[in-house]
Amino acid sequence: MQKVLIVGGGICGMCAALALSRKNMQVTVLERDGPPPEGDADAAFFDWNRRGAAQFRHPHAFLGLMCNILQDNYPDLVEAFWAAGARKVTFDQMLPLALKEQYIPVEEDKKLWLLMCRRATIETVLRRYVGAQKNIEIRNDVIVNGVILGNAEQEGAYPTVKGISIRLSKGESDVSIIEADIVIDASGRTSQFQAWLAKEGVEIKEEKEAAEIVYYTRHYQLLPGVEEPSRHREERSAGDLGYLKFGVFPGDGGNFAVIICLPDGESKLRQAVKNAEQFDEIVSLIPGVLPWVSKDKSRATTPPFGFSDIHAVWKHFVSDGKPQVLNFFAVGDAAVRTNPLYGRGCSISALHAHILADVLEEIKDPIERALIYEARTEEKIRPIYKASLNEDRQGIQRAKAIVEGRIFDKANTFKKWLRLAIGDAVGAAAREQIHVLRGAMRTFNLLEKPGDFLSEWPIRLTLMRYMLKGREQNAKARYQPGPSRSEMIELVDKNRDK
Numbered sequence: 001m002q003k004v005l006i007v008g009g010g011i012c013g014m015c016a017a018l019a020l021s022r023k024n025m026q027v028t029v030l031e032r033d034g035p036p037p038e039g040d041a042d043a044a045f046f047d048w049n050r051r052g053a054a055q056f057r058h059p060h061a062f063l064g065l066m067c068n069i070l071q072d073n074y075p076d077l078v079e080a081f082w083a084a085g086a087r088k089v090t091f092d093q094m095l096p097l098a099l100k101e102q103y104i105p106v107e108e109d110k111k112l113w114l115l116m117c118r119r120a121t122i123e124t125v126l127r128r129y130v131g132a133q134k135n136i137e138i139r140n141d142v143i144v145n146g147v148i149l150g151n152a153e154q155e156g157a158y159p160t161v162k163g164i165s166i167r168l169s170k171g172e173s174d175v176s177i178i179e180a181d182i183v184i185d186a187s188g189r190t191s192q193f194q195a196w197l198a199k200e201g202v203e204i205k206e207e208k209e210a211a212e213i214v215y216y217t218r219h220y221q222l223l224p225g226v227e228e229p230s231r232h233r234e235e236r237s238a239g240d241l242g243y244l245k246f247g248v249f250p251g252d253g254g255n256f257a258v259i260i261c262l263p264d265g266e267s268k269l270r271q272a273v274k275n276a277e278q279f280d281e282i283v284s285l286i287p288g289v290l291p292w293v294s295k296d297k298s299r300a301t302t303p304p305f306g307f308s309d310i311h312a313v314w315k316h317f318v319s320d321g322k323p324q325v326l327n328f329f330a331v332g333d334a335a336v337r338t339n340p341l342y343g344r345g346c347s348i349s350a351l352h353a354h355i356l357a358d359v360l361e362e363i364k365d366p367i368e369r370a371l372i373y374e375a376r377t378e379e380k381i382r383p384i385y386k387a388s389l390n391e392d393r394q395g396i397q398r399a400k401a402i403v404e405g406r407i408f409d410k411a412n413t414f415k416k417w418l419r420l421a422i423g424d425a426v427g428a429a430a431r432e433q434i435h436v437l438r439g440a441m442r443t444f445n446l447l448e449k450p451g452d453f454l455s456e457w458p459i460r461l462t463l464m465r466y467m468l469k470g471r472e473q474n475a476k477a478r479y480q481p482g483p484s485r486s487e488m489i490e491l492v493d494k495n496r497d498k
């Protein structure tokens, strides 16, 4: 059995531990935070100290890609999510009213489902499930603080990781060394491995681009006896006002969260949503959100809180066809990050963990392992990263257009115009044409390479028809009813002067 150390026991660390244990490897997970507290999902949400995962209390939706990986490989784990209050949101439950009436189920719809619950709930169940596997040991309250390379001085040899150094997060603790055959970095967005490796002369190149947005969350709970508002209403509970994106994330046990996403430049609105009263006032003005947050329907359970410093990040572990380091693999956020607005991070993590497990099972030569892992990561995950990056860039352009009073972003080349016009047509057609919605949902759920559905002829023909209506007409479908930017700023100014 190969001895594998996984640094980080978040979503990806846990998925990697599961996938590797099924390949007959002996896995130890080292996690800086403590275990979930005893008790139910509320105890985990309110009491679990998760300093290591700053996004822990922001709402998460788990897309079809992750759901299907878990369902296919660990059906009993998915059953445990249901038992803890998580919910399955199926394709037909997500249909707008007009499409609901003409809906006829097809086989592929079974794959188009989301798992919804607070991240605290899913993480607690996942941790307990992983901790009960016989090949896996989880060591909590252990901070990894360095990497050990075996042959750093040997000329011509590939740098090879032999282990890591740790200290305990509680009380006095000396640094100690743990050796391993393989070290996996699943320490998330704050991973230090790049810096530690750089000190040993190993350069991991990185692409990094700001999304130029800030993300705010507030949690609520439905009052006793209050039913969730229907999903099949005209006013959607998630969408875009142009200058502000919003979303309701239904969770477990009557809990739900509302998010607001603002461009970096919207400083007045950004300041306002930090204030609990103003947050409520702003979201109450959005018709799709009001039925959730009105005072007779729900109560807030947390203040609003934000998440900034959002970047798309891609790390390269192979340079000029050569691995930069052997016996070391980064997975999940430690290797690839996308804008949380798209909800792709956990699905990428689950996929990445399973890619790694397959490579480690199939290939024994350390150099080939590193090369094949990089190649499969490029093949399967790079298209998702690129699509996310393009969406970020487009979002930045759209935010600028809205400030300048235009409904859509301008294109300066025909190629760009065509891409934008197709995007607008997809947005409009997906509201009215079920075959287009189905295709778009395959891409949304990461069940196909982003945009693959656009190569299907029935979809192409429909989109051509929509393109004839013009960009302005189609772009309108993207935006939800709600106050204009100037109305919202006026409200904020009035509240500030009170």
Ligand SMILES: Cc1cc2nc3c(=O)[nH]c(=O)nc-3n(C[C@H](O)[C@H](O)[C@H](O)COP(=O)(O)OP(=O)(O)OC[C@H]3O[C@@H](n4cnc5c(N)ncnc54)[C@H](O)[C@@H]3O)c2cc1C
Residues within 6 Å of the ligand: 007, 008, 009, 010, 011, 012, 013, 014, 030, 031, 032, 033, 051, 052, 053, 054, 055, 058, 059, 060, 061, 062, 063, 142, 143, 144, 145, 186, 187, 188, 189, 190, 191, 215, 307, 331, 332, 333, 334, 340, 341, 342, 343, 344, 345, 346, 347, 349
């Ligand atoms: C605001 C926000 C909202 C998001 N919403 C969604 C969503 O709706 N859907 C979705 O799929 N994704 C979402 N994501 C992305 C998702 O949270 C991440 O992609 C996912 O958690 C990545 O898993 P990970 O295991 O790589 O990292 P994490 O889950 O962050 O786990 C890293 C773990 O490593 C531990 N650790 C760190 N350093 C050390 C160390 N030195 N020693 C020991 N342990 C260490 C941490 O304590 C943590 O447990 C969101 C992200 C943000 C920021």
